[in-house]
Amino acid sequence: MEKILNEALSKGAKEAEVYRERGETTTVNFQSNRLKSIDTSFQDGTGLRIIKDGKIGFSSTTNLNDFTSLIKSAFTSAQFGQKALLQFPSSNKINPVDCFDSQILSLKTEDMIEEGEKSIELILKQAPYFECEVEVEKTVSEVAILNSQGLKYSYRKSFYAFSIHAFLAKEKNFLEIEEEETNSQYHPYSSSLAEKIIQQAELAKRSAKIFPGSYPVIFTPKAMPIIFQALKRGINGKMVQKKVSPLLSKLEKPIVFSSINITDDATFPYGISSSPIDGEGMPSHPTPIIREGVLKNFIYDLQTAAILKTKSTANGVRGYDSLPSPSTTNFLVDEGEMSLEEMIEDIKEGIIVDQTIGSGQGNVLMGEFSVNLDLGYKIENGKIVGRVKDIMVSGNSYDLLNRIVGIGKTSRFVGSTKTPPFYFSKISVSG
Amino acid sequence: MKSYLFSCLEKIKSEYVEIRYEEVVSVYIHYVGKELESIGEATEEGGGIRAKEKGGWSFVSFNNLDKLSSYLNFAVKQARLSKVNSINLAEVPSRIEIIPATPIKDPRQISLEEKYQLCTRYNKILLSAKEIQTSDLRYADVHTIKYFANSEGTYIQQERFWTVLGMAAIARRGNNIQSAHEGIGGVGGYELVENQEKKAEETARRASNLLNAKPIEKGKYTVVIDPKLSGVFAHEAFGHLSEADFLYENERLLKIMRLGRVFGNQNLNIIDEPPIPGEGGFYLYDDEGVASRKTYLIREGRLVGRLHSRETAAKMGEEPTGNARAISYEYPPIVRMSNTYIEPKDVSKEEMISGVRRGIYAKGFRGGQTNLEMFTFAPEEGYLIEKGKLTKLIRDFNLTGNIFTTLNNIDTVGNDLVLFTGPGGCGKGGQFPLPVSTGGPHIRIRDLVVGGK
Secondary structure (H helix, E strand, O other), X not given: OHHHHHHHHXXXXXEXXXXXXXXXXXXXXXXXXXXXXXXXXXXXXXXXXEEEOOEEEEEEEOOHHHHHHHHHHHHHHHOOOOEOOOOOOOOOOOOOOOOOOHHXXXXXXXXXXXXXXXXXXXXHHHOOOOEXXXXXXXXXXXXXXXXXXXXXXXXXXXXXXXXXEEEEEEOOEXXXXXXXEEEOOOOOOHHHXXXXXXXXXXXXXXXXXXXXXXXXXXXXXXXXXXXXXXXXXXXXXXXXXXXXXXXXXXXXXXXXXXXXOEEEOOOOOOOOXXXXXXXXXXXXXXXXXXXXXXXXXXXXXXXXXXXXXXXXXXXXXXXXXXXXXXXXXXXXXXXXXXXXXXXXXXXXXXXXXXXXXXXXXXXXXXXXXXXXXXXXXXXXXXXXXXEOOOOEEEEEHHHHOOOEEEEEOOOEEEOOXXXXXXXXXXXXXXX | OHHHHHHHHHOXXXXXXXXXXXXXXXXXXXXXXXXXXXXXXXXXXXXXXXXXXXXXXXXXXXXXXXXXXXXXXXXXXXXXXXXXXXXXXXXXXXXXXXXXXXXXXXXXXXXXXXXXXXXXXXXXXHHHOXXXXXXXXXXXXXXXXXXXXXXXXXXXXEEEEEEEEEEEEEEEEOOEEEEEEEEXXXXXXXXXXXXXXXXXXXXXHHHHHHOOOEOOOOEEEXXXXXXHHHHHHHHHHHHHHHEHHHHOOOHHHHHHOOOOOEXXXXXXXXXXOOOOOOOOOOOOEOXXXXXXXXXXXXXXXXXXXXXXXXXXXXXXXXXXXXXXXXXXXXXXXXXXXXXXXXXXXXXXXXXXXXXXXXEEEEEOOOEEEEOOOEEEEEOXXXXXXXXXXXXXXXXXXXXXXXXXXXXXXXXXXXXXXXXXXXXXXXXXXXXXXXXXXXXXXXEEEEEEEEEOO
């Protein structure tokens, strides 16, 4: 890496940055309740960013034997690149963050197979009609960054992911239940995930009908990313810089209900987006996004922040083959005070939304969504009475986040979003 | 390469092993609004090994070709960990083929400067229409040489140029934000993306016109969909159900998807066909080294075929169709579509619309998803049809329904087949984006649920 950096500088780059990712991923796949394949991937990729004649150039490669062409490509791209307003960070004080678990490193493939088999066994014991697809995955990687301002830092990262997809095909009535846990730390997930699948299968056994109209609704943590996608895009520095974010003039103003608090925090221990630095070497730190309903911050990488004459929030997220771009890390939503049971008991007639299809279409930026309910339940007089399907659920997420009846008191990670369930006063349901 | 791959394979003892190796050089340009977000070139080289022992599959991907022999050993050892049951592969003839690509204009001969100028020109056009707030323009040309060798003596070397341009214009008036998209290009050279000024102009105009469109009341309508949407419908709503890996070990689903079952009316034919030159899903050999061919999925309304890998074909006792594909060396091949389309019949679009008292004409595609039973699609724009005439422009609606019911409700198939490719692609099993084309003529569907305001 030093060689590349020095070579780039000696060829006339004013500044340079080398970013390398190396890793190993092993995935154990089960299909139709049986072990199907074991996959291992060894990756090694390097990205080079330079500043030449005031412009940014970038290139990437997986073949370090031939780094002269990497440098040549970066120089070519700099001829047309964006005007460089950013300054690479020097060796800031970087505090370690828990994002590596040596237990994952030493985890044997045989143990992963056993965990997978166990989860399927548990599910089939209760629900023999399911075809289960299970994926158990571990990743161990090393990220290293080096720049011409003297920054030189590397850290190790690990992941352990366990996902189950239970499927039942009945004429005119397909049932799919998906559960997943991902963490930087090892946990034996087989029993807890199997339990979740079985519980849902029980609830889905009966079917219920609902007429089109407006109803109170509970979104489970699994469904909450639909609600947060607009906010995540709205606070993205790029969207702010391009002046397309609807939150443009809303800093320090209430945008959602006053009981909502959200923080973006890559220092959170063992989240899937935890890391000591971002993709361009800025030390990670918590960034308040929402405090008591009030918008506190947008998120930035170095270049976007520099364009807007503000500071990076250490949200320059990247892979080796791309330039950093603002993105949320661990998106942490504070818990509230209501239990899921209390929410259900509180509803006379309403629905629970758990899995949907079709999110991310339409006018996401403005908060609009309209999704088909893939897995959801009907509540009557404080009790779940059965599964509802063949309905569309639509609304506006900013509107919903202002119509909160209750926020759940236990949260879980769904991808890199940690959220409790939310109970909203009404949502539109159509046939 | 051939002798190196075979010499490494010879040293390995296993039931079945295959190696894929790819050399990829890509040039990309990305504009958002007036700003160039990224421009440059990337080199990627890597390989994937698949080994089969009695128990199951093992897959290993890597970047360092020099260590191939040790990766092969690792792959075979890993395959022995799964000791459950047997996997068979359908027999295919072993072959040795070298297939060069012959683009009209080799993108490697065009300077980055020229590509940059072209994109800048299109981007200016995108931004020039009324009330356009921003644009999103992505250009990419990718040159790939893919090597394949297996322990049955097959060696296939395929070269490919992939040149694509994606254009989006985003218009805004207050809280009303509308976008229009266009995807251009596919397998081929620089000629595919030249002279597209008109397309850029149309895209921008479409987005800006949509600001004047009105939302529509939710409900059931008779809907005429354009070739873009009918293609996506063929692919998303039906094609995925034809992928044998969803079926071959699931007896319940297999019962539902039994051959001969009637799914639609006599005019309905749905086809998957990789060897159509120039299309996004074009290839002659798939990633298991199997020759590709045209496969009818639905013929005269009946289910007549499905898409196979060697494994699913063997298991179901059917012929392999050459549909095992991987998006890159980092992934094992799985059953995928290629160019999927509805075969045209003889009704014109005008006749189709004139027969509708009250309905919707839906055009373009913003996104969609299915779960094998239900689908939802977001069209880009639409018109209300009243007494056989197009009246109001409508926006922000989506189409949703049960796949089986909807197939059965297709009452008319048009005469104007168009295939579309573009910079996006299909996603399955974590593998996204895979280049495909989708297409069809205009078709008319009764009683489709339209979600809107």
